[in-house]
Amino acid sequence: MFDQELQDVIRKSTSPDPWNSRWSSVEVFGGGYAIEVEVAELLHGFVRAIKPKVVVETGTHRGFSALVIAKALQQNGDGHLYTVDMKDHQARALLQRFGVAPLVTVSNTHSSQFLRAMHKDVVIDLLWLDADHTKEAVLEEFTIAAPHLRSGSYVGFHDTIIDPREDAAIQEIRKRNPSWEYIRCVTARGFDLMRVR
Secondary structure, three states: OOOHHHHHHHHHHEEEOOOOOOOEEEHHHOHHHOOOHHHHHHHHHHHHHHOOOEEEEEOOOOOHHHHHHHHHHHHHOOOEEEEEOOOOOOHHHHHHHOOOHHHEEEEOOOHHHHHHOOOOOOOOOEEEEOOOOOHHHHHHHHHHHHHHOOOOOEEEEEOOOOOHHHHHHHHHHHHHOOOOEEEEEOOOOOEEEEEOO
């Protein structure tokens, strides 16, 4: 569960999600460019449940998903988030404000460059892909990160329903890895999850 300060900020800035008003977005965290409030709650609970040591996120934007992941890691008492975005949207200040900056490494570079620079021994427990949603970009990020995944690692994707290019990439990944567990959560924009086997 989110702490009181974060709950208050969300409550004061929540509006109907622009993609589907049955869900909610938080204007102060980027509105329709950030994950839905309901997905944020799910992602936070998911990180609390699986207790990852290493989380890698592409597509930081203003940092809402990074914040909820880091809050979960903080509550878990373990783990680190590495997040990357080509532009600086002031995510560092947000993470600092909510007291989770020491748990997060923010990089401003291209995601493929960032992923290629990861040390070969790093094992990613949760890979959250939410940057460029083109088929080529998603497949590139996944292919570069794949050597860092192990049996039991998770790969999450956002915007899977609203962007057919991303959906095409996911279908290709599923085709390459037919034994992996897979679920699509139907939200305003879509949240897919795979478990490496």
